[in-house]
Amino acid sequence: MAEKLIQNGTVVSLDPEVGDLEGADVLVDDGEIVEIGHGLTTSESDAAVIDATDHIVLPGFVDSHIHLAQTQVRGIAGDWSLMNEYFNHMLGNITGLYRAEDAYLGGLFGGLEKLYTGTTTVLDWSYPNSLEHGERAVDALRDAGLRAVYTYGPPGDDAAKWWFDSDVGLPEQHIRDLYDEKIRDDDLLSLGLGLRGPDFCVDETARGDLELARELGAVASIHMGAAQWPSSEYNPDYQGFGCLSDVLGPDVNVAHGNHFTQEDIQHAVDQGVSFSATPEVEMQMGHGIPVTGKVLEAGGRVAWGVDVCSSVSGDMTTQMRVGLQTQRMLANQPQLEAGEEVTELGLTARDTLEMATIEGARALGLDDEIGTLTPGKRADVVMVDAGDFMTAPAHDPVQTVVFEANPHHVDTVLVDGEVVKADGELLNPKREEEYDRFVASGRRLVEEAGLDL
Numbered sequence: 001m002a003e004k005l006i007q008n009g010t011v012v013s014l015d016p017e018v019g020d021l022e023g024a025d026v027l028v029d030d031g032e033i034v035e036i037g038h039g040l041t042t043s044e045s046d047a048a049v050i051d052a053t054d055h056i057v058l059p060g061f062v063d064s065h066i067h068l069a070q071t072q073v074r075g076i077a078g079d080w081s082l083m084n085e086y087f088n089h090m091l092g093n094i095t096g097l098y099r100a101e102d103a104y105l106g107g108l109f110g111g112l113e114k115l116y117t118g119t120t121t122v123l124d125w126s127y128p129n130s131l132e133h134g135e136r137a138v139d140a141l142r143d144a145g146l147r148a149v150y151t152y153g154p155p156g157d158d159a160a161k162w163w164f165d166s167d168v169g170l171p172e173q174h175i176r177d178l179y180d181e182k183i184r185d186d187d188l189l190s191l192g193l194g195l196r197g198p199d200f201c202v203d204e205t206a207r208g209d210l211e212l213a214r215e216l217g218a219v220a221s222i223h224m225g226a227a228q229w230p231s232s233e234y235n236p237d238y239q240g241f242g243c244l245s246d247v248l249g250p251d252v253n254v255a256h257g258n259h260f261t262q263e264d265i266q267h268a269v270d271q272g273v274s275f276s277a278t279p280e281v282e283m284q285m286g287h288g289i290p291v292t293g294k295v296l297e298a299g300g301r302v303a304w305g306v307d308v309c310s311s312v313s314g315d316m317t318t319q320m321r322v323g324l325q326t327q328r329m330l331a332n333q334p335q336l337e338a339g340e341e342v343t344e345l346g347l348t349a350r351d352t353l354e355m356a357t358i359e360g361a362r363a364l365g366l367d368d369e370i371g372t373l374t375p376g377k378r379a380d381v382v383m384v385d386a387g388d389f390m391t392a393p394a395h396d397p398v399q400t401v402v403f404e405a406n407p408h409h410v411d412t413v414l415v416d417g418e419v420v421k422a423d424g425e426l427l428n429p430k431r432e433e434e435y436d437r438f439v440a441s442g443r444r445l446v447e448e449a450g451l452d453l
């Protein structure tokens with residue numbers, strides 16, 4: 001791959017050693033960031049020069065938790081609660097209707113939405129109904145051109161079997177086959193396992209799945225602590241890590257964790273566990289207060305995620321804003337209730353941007369490769385238009401990205417040094433080629449589910 005020189009931008013590297021630089025250049029060679037500085041030149045005659053004048057240059061966003069396969073049923077779940085409609089309609093009905101091609105089309109268009117909106121890496125939490133579903137979901141990630149942790153979770157064809165006191169482990173042979181066949185040798189893909197916490201399955205199953213993840217070197221992403229189980233069924237283990245308490249580690253990523261106690265969170269943070277907060281969906285569906293504050297209190301930081309893209313949009317900017325402002329509100333309120341004025345905000349725009357980039361990379365075990373603009377890391381780069389009438393004059397590039405820019409201001413996107421969006425347009429022809437099949441897939445799923453929308 002020829003060199004690329006991103007020239008004369010406002011670089012927000014998020015790397016403390018590199019810092020922020022005005023009128024700076026980023027030199028990319030063979031998919032790697034080789035230099036960041038002023039007045040860089042390229043010696044290669046076929047090098048591509050990308051003009052970043054009036055643009056903010058930053059690392060691509062990392063979405064640490066999303067279910068991309070729900071993309072063609074977007075816009076149906078925005079008024080749903082987790083414990084009623086989501087469990088009944090989505091996990092108990094729609095996911096079972098997915099054919100392998102539906103998994104492909106959801107993943108493809110979800111992936112394209114991600115790239116268009118500046119997210120270059122996702123953890124795609126998948127519930128493949130068969131090995132073929134998993135294969136096509138991985139094909140979608142590759143065809144979209146995303147960097148991804150493909151996360152093999154419990155199949156979506158039988159909620160009772162997989163989600164209610166389940167004693168069935170993840171389909172081990174399928175996971176091994178899929179990993180060997182499509183993931184192991186792919187530079188952009190890695191493997192995750194979608195685990196169920198002890199609130200969803202019996203102890204042996206929860207621990208067995210985690211052991212399998214460890215053996216495969218996979219991120220262990222666990223849905224936990226998102227529900228407040230009825231007191232009649234109360235089991236103290238449901239509210240904490242239960243049988244997983246003594247086997248936690250940095251490869252464990254908790255999605256949600258709203259109902260964990262401060263002690264649980266402290267214990268987990270001390271063991272290196274990462275937390276993915278998906279603030280918009282959690283506040284909508286009744287999960288509870290995002291875990292952000294408790295993780296901060298424990299000395300950690302959360303990674304943001306979109307989660308259920310059938311109810312909210314796939315762009316990370318919204319999650320950065322919603323997550324930040326909610327946490328500020330929660331932090332401000334006790335002072336106000338004590339009769340004091342709020343004169344200082346704890347969490348900053350830069351914090352939330354880091355939670356959408358480097359913290360996500362850390363949660364996915366990819367922080368050596370991505371998450372900041374750093375020489376030696378892979379070139380996952382986003383350029384945001386700071387000269388548009390809605391973003392200019394961009395006094396503070398971090399605040400412009402977090403509070404002012406919308407997905408249409410994402411002008412250029414590189415994944416592993418490849419340009420996937422240029423001048424505001426996706427370059428992938430599959431957006432046009434597969435559009436009709438994508439829409440038809442969504443229509444069939446909603447119709448066959450018999451939803452009265």
Ligand SMILES: [Zn+2]
Nearest residue numbers: 065125255307
């Ligand atoms: Zn989820």
